[in-house]
Amino acid sequence: MKFAQNIIDKTRPLVEKDGKRNLLYPLHNALETMAFVPDHTTHSGAHVRDAIDLKRTMVTVIFAMVPALLFGMWNIGRLHFTAIGEEAALMDSFLFGALKMLPMITVTYAAGLGVEIFFSWKRNHPVNEGFLVSGLLIPMIMPVDIPLWMVAVSTIFAVLIGKEVFGGTGMNLLNPALTARAFAFFAYPTWMSGDQVWINTKGGEVVDGYSGATALGDLATTVGQSMDSPATESVMAQFGTGGHYSFMNAFLGLIPGSIGETSAALILLGGLYLVFKGVGSWKIMLSFFVGGLAMAGIFNLFAVNEFMGLNPLHQLMLGGFMFGMVFMATDPVSAAQTETGKYIYGFLAGFFGIMIRVFNPAYPEGIMLAILFMNVMAPLIDYYVVEANVKRRAKRVVHA
Amino acid sequence: MSQSFKIRKGYNIKLVGEASSNDFGQYNASTYAVSPLDFPGITPKLAVKAGSKVLAGDTLFFDKDRPEVKICAPVSGEVAEIKRGAKRKILAVLLLADSETSYAKHGAFDLSKGDREAAATHFANTGVGAFITTRPYGVAASMNEQPRDIFVNGIQSGPLNGDLATQLAGKGEAVQAAISALALMTTGKVYVSHDLDAPAVPELQVDGATQISFSGKHPKGLVGTQIAKVAPINKSEVVWTLNAIDLSIIGRAILTGEYAPEYKVAVTGSKAMNTGYATMLQGVNLKELISANINTDNSRLIAGDVLTGIQLAADGFLSFGKAQLTAIPEGNQTEFFGWVLPGFGKFSTNRAFWGWLFPNRKYDLDTNMHGEERAFVVSGEYEKFIPMDIFPQQLLRSILIKDIEKMEQLGIYEVVPEDFAIAEVACTSKLPLQQIVRDGLNDLRKEMM
Numbered sequence: 067m068k069f070a071q072n073i074i075d076k077t078r079p080l081v082e083k084d085g086k087r088n089l090l091y092p093l094h095n096a097l098e099t100m101a102f103v104p105d106h107t108t109h110s111g112a113h114v115r116d117a118i119d120l121k122r123t124m125v126t127v128i129f130a131m132v133p134a135l136l137f138g139m140w141n142i143g144r145l146h147f148t149a150i151g152e153e154a155a156l157m158d159s160f161l162f163g164a165l166k167m168l169p170m171i172t173v174t175y176a177a178g179l180g181v182e183i184f185f186s187w188k189r190n191h192p193v194n195e196g197f198l199v200s201g202l203l204i205p206m207i208m209p210v211d212i213p214l215w216m217v218a219v220s221t222i223f224a225v226l227i228g229k230e231v232f233g234g235t236g237m238n239l240l241n242p243a244l245t246a247r248a249f250a251f252f253a254y255p256t257w258m259s260g261d262q263v264w265i266n267t268k269g270g271e272v273v274d275g276y277s278g279a280t281a282l283g284d285l286a287t288t289v290g291q292s293m294d295s296p297a298t299e300s301v302m303a304q305f306g307t308g309g310h311y312s313f314m315n316a317f318l319g320l321i322p323g324s325i326g327e328t329s330a331a332l333i334l335l336g337g338l339y340l341v342f343k344g345v346g347s348w349k350i351m352l353s354f355f356v357g358g359l360a361m362a363g364i365f366n367l368f369a370v371n372e373f374m375g376l377n378p379l380h381q382l383m384l385g386g387f388m389f390g391m392v393f394m395a396t397d398p399v400s401a402a403q404t405e406t407g408k409y410i411y412g413f414l415a416g417f418f419g420i421m422i423r424v425f426n427p428a429y430p431e432g433i434m435l436a437i438l439f440m441n442v443m444a445p446l447i448d449y450y451v452v453e454a455n456v457k458r459r460a461k462r463v464v465h466a
Numbered sequence: 467m468s469q470s471f472k473i474r475k476g477y478n479i480k481l482v483g484e485a486s487s488n489d490f491g492q493y494n495a496s497t498y499a500v501s502p503l504d505f506p507g508i509t510p511k512l513a514v515k516a517g518s519k520v521l522a523g524d525t526l527f528f529d530k531d532r533p534e535v536k537i538c539a540p541v542s543g544e545v546a547e548i549k550r551g552a553k554r555k556i557l558a559v560l561l562l563a564d565s566e567t568s569y570a571k572h573g574a575f576d577l578s579k580g581d582r583e584a585a586a587t588h589f590a591n592t593g594v595g596a597f598i599t600t601r602p603y604g605v606a607a608s609m610n611e612q613p614r615d616i617f618v619n620g621i622q623s624g625p626l627n628g629d630l631a632t633q634l635a636g637k638g639e640a641v642q643a644a645i646s647a648l649a650l651m652t653t654g655k656v657y658v659s660h661d662l663d664a665p666a667v668p669e670l671q672v673d674g675a676t677q678i679s680f681s682g683k684h685p686k687g688l689v690g691t692q693i694a695k696v697a698p699i700n701k702s703e704v705v706w707t708l709n710a711i712d713l714s715i716i717g718r719a720i721l722t723g724e725y726a727p728e729y730k731v732a733v734t735g736s737k738a739m740n741t742g743y744a745t746m747l748q749g750v751n752l753k754e755l756i757s758a759n760i761n762t763d764n765s766r767l768i769a770g771d772v773l774t775g776i777q778l779a780a781d782g783f784l785s786f787g788k789a790q791l792t793a794i795p796e797g798n799q800t801e802f803f804g805w806v807l808p809g810f811g812k813f814s815t816n817r818a819f820w821g822w823l824f825p826n827r828k829y830d831l832d833t834n835m836h837g838e839e840r841a842f843v844v845s846g847e848y849e850k851f852i853p854m855d856i857f858p859q860q861l862l863r864s865i866l867i868k869d870i871e872k873m874e875q876l877g878i879y880e881v882v883p884e885d886f887a888i889a890e891v892a893c894t895s896k897l898p899l900q901q902i903v904r905d906g907l908n909d910l911r912k913e914m915m
Contacts (some may be wrong), residue, residue: 071800099838103804107797107833111883111900112891113772114479114625114794117812117819119837121805123844123894126818192838236841236895344817347846403845403859452860456875459855463700 074098092186096193124198126345130336131202131393137332138325139163142210142266145322149278150270163210166266167325170205170217177218178204181225185234196235196242196399197225203243203393206326207386207434208250209263216257220250240441241400244434251431259283259430264322280322281311281384286427288372302372305380316383327389330382337392346396349405350412354391357416358382365424373424387419390433400441404451411447415440468677470662471695475853476683477815477888479625480828481772481794485732487632488742490759494563495751497783498541499549500526501558504776504786505596506904507605507911508535510556518545523570523593523725526559531915532608534586537786538593540727540747542568558783561749572723577646585650586610592719593727597712597787601693601705603907604882613706615654615697618645620670620710621661621680623687624771628732628790631665632743633711638669640717641710645672647720651706658710659692670710685853690885694854699880711789729789736830737765737793746784752791753781760793766833768792773887774900797834804836815851815892840895848889848899854880858889862899865906870913873906882907 074097081094098104100121108115143159143166154162178197186193204221228245229238251258261279277284281304288298304310315321319329327333340346362378369375382388395401395415402411415437423432502510509530514520520539529535541563549557575588586609589595598616600607607613622630634641648656655676660667662681671677678696680686689707699705708716715727727748733741733755740759756762757780768775769785772792776785784791809819813829821827848858856877864872883900890899 070802100803100805102800102802103834103836104838105798105800106835106838107766108835110898111774112887113766113768113775113777113792113833114813114831114891115834115836115896116816116892116894117804117809117814117821117836118816118892118894119805119896120840120843120894121837122818125806194840196843234841236843342817398845399843401845404857405846405849408846448860452857452876455855455857455877459700459875459877462698463702 070101074101089183089187092183092193096183096186099192120195121198123345124195126343127199127340127393128202130339130343130346131199131206131326133332133335134326134329134389135167135202135206136160137319137329138206138327139167141319141328142166142325144320145265146267149265149267149272149276151273152270163325166210167205169214170208170212171202173214173218174204174221175201177221178225181222181230185230189234191234194235196229200224200242200246203326204246207243207247207324207389209258209324210266211263212250212254212257216250216254220246220253223249236399238399239445240438241394241397244394244438244441247431247434248438251434264324277310278322280430281305281316282423282430284311285373285376285384286430289427290371293372293375298372305376311384313377313380313383316380321384324386324389327386330388333388333392337388340392340396346392347398347401347408347412349408350396350401351391353409353412354395354416355382357413357418358387358391358420359416360413361417361420365420373427381420385423385430386433387416390419390437391416394433394437395440400444402444402447402451404448407444407447407451411440411444414443468660468679469696470679470681471686473680473682473684473686473691473695473853475849476685476691476851477892478623478684479772479813479831479888479891480826481625481736482828482830483735483738483741483793484626485628485734485743486741488740490733490740490742490744490755493744493746493750493755495754496563497546497751498539498543498561498563498747498749499558499751499783500537500540500561500749500786501783502527502537502556503558505537505606507603507908508537510537512548512556512559514545514559516545516547519543520545520561521570522567523572523719523723525593527556529606529608532610534590534609535595535606536590536593537596538570538725540725540749567726569724569726572719572725574723575647575720577643577650577720580650582650585647588720588723589647589651589716592723593725594712594716594719597716598706598708599882601690601699601707601882602879603911604884604904605911607706609651611704611706613652613654614699614703616648616652616656616706616708617689617693617696618648618656618658618675618708618710618713619687619689619692620659620667621664621687621692622711623661623664623684624773625684626732626734626790626792627687627771628730628734628743629665630661630710631667633730633732633789634667634669634714636669637714637717640715640721641669641713642672642717643720644713644716645675647716649674657692657696659689661687667710685851685885685888688884688887690881691853694880698855701874701879703879709787709789712787727786731784731788732790733759734790735760735768735793737761737795738791748784748786748788750784751781752778752784755791756780760791762793764796764798765793766796768794772831773891774884795830795832797832799834801834815888816894835896837894837896839897842895842897844894847892847894848886851888851892852885854885856880858886861906862886862897862902865902865909868909870910873910878903878906878910
């Protein structure tokens, strides 16, 4: 501890040589404040302060993501070995996934923090913590085999266009992690969708009956087919008990998909942790869930195809719904900021997410698009909520 | 039947070092100081110069724009020095006290005549008008205004606040006189608030006032909360506020014409070696009291409580209107990876640390910021501590961009800086909320004048 303090103290003069304008200063400052909570004391207003700071808030979110992340690592390994017909121990699967995942995480952090540090230097302010979470979210919503340079380009785009052009952490309109994914989705569609990208099959021959599609991809094939055609029936058999995409498999996460999004159970666990810690908004999560359930329920009533006819709860366990609900929609900066607004924002994001997914099967990533859309709409929702307060106040004057 | 309200939004910051019932008796010093900085919104114009002889209750300085706002000498004696800062800004008027205080003769005020003009003049001339704050803006009130209502705050629920029942004991006659005089100043009501969770203050069971009572969490003890619950302030309305502890001083000025701003000051905080109450005049030099009762080694000395108090030097003077001294440790040390550790012993209003498992624990808090300033990130945080029908973050943003119209629409008339104090403590982004609100009120006032 003393040792770390010494290193920091010794290196400080090096980066402060030309004032605080050295490009390395923000990096040094970031590492210093990360290692040691600074010795700053209060100088205006209240004399005591809460122990919480943005670092604490962000690290709480990271803790909440860890179970889903670890599961995701194991799951990509498991899917890989199953696809090429090999038996693999739990550790082997996990290591396979970890070796895929760690480079992606490293590249994301390096690319994103590089941009952040550059802007900190440019604008002469400390590095913000926002990217700690974004940097882990981005790899978790990518397919396993996406090339690292695409991850890097998407990340840089997201931080630059999604965040820094608006003024940095706290000012952004869109969720940076989803911006990265949306960029990758539209820029490199062949790497982000279809039935080739979700499972790594290198190093072996795929076994008979192997399918690399996701549940939503398969469901999309039933749209426009008659509901009792053999193709549709064979797909829907996978959604029944014991099937590949059974409710239980989807809930536990034993299905292909983006790395971190598959396990509804562990994501829910993370969500409960966030709510319990008071960091994630339960209002957004709950209304998001209700919104999705409402849309899926309405579809279920009119079930003109099997996609619409799927059990509403089952529908919510697929794709990015749960991950979006817990980790994406709740981003406090891009979500609605008023408490009433949060209910509306969450409900509509969940509602539209399912709607886009089912109405336009070419976009199984409906959740991503719905949340980004609602990010843009959130200020409007807030505007009307605040305006109601303004009107109420104005009315008081008239009555008085 | 008095109205009663329960305050659910808020937070009681529990600290070690509550004032014991120990009575230190009378505390005097040879030097006193009155600082214009204790009166936001005043441009001081001196009525005395170095060497002037003054009586207790003689005007030391007044507001340039509103000459009826007068700040008076707490003791008789000689003006030793006018302390000035950059650009000759007046920092304090230093007084060398006589051994025996003689009072300026303002005469007793005859309440039975019911003359508002005369009451206003008496309030201004005796100096007790300075105890009254006006909303909007949160500045010293001009006695020439006609307030809609007057709110007397009888709740001291802030961190380590003294016990009002102890501090007002035996002052019943003066308190009643003050309330009767205040009732002349408004065509509306005089409200007196009571804390249902604290020992009752029989002195405040007065005639001529509307009794309101509160229970629950702090900020029930902020008059802004009380106004918001009872009768919120609208644009172009004026409401006066004062603390119940000041009633005894006002009452004495009514009954005898003497200005004797004397409090039973609560000496509190974890760095206080002896806690208790000492009776003293405002502006008194605290050097001896502090050296006898407070461990000054790496301590922060505060006149008032940790939420809204004013930092004092070890040889400082008691600030105007503060009936509490708090001494807490300075937090000028770093902490290794403090943001990752579970933090069982850490104070937080947030469940992100595990300390919330022990809601009744008392903390020995220091002045560490626990982080660096950031932009607004977390939403819905301030609302939890401000029991008013306003949107705090939106209001703060409108202040930061100096949008006067938006500030008005979002209810800046209803708030003063202290209303944001708990939110400031809790703020994840470590933003100076009270300063922002003060700046906003100043901008607004400039615009309106």
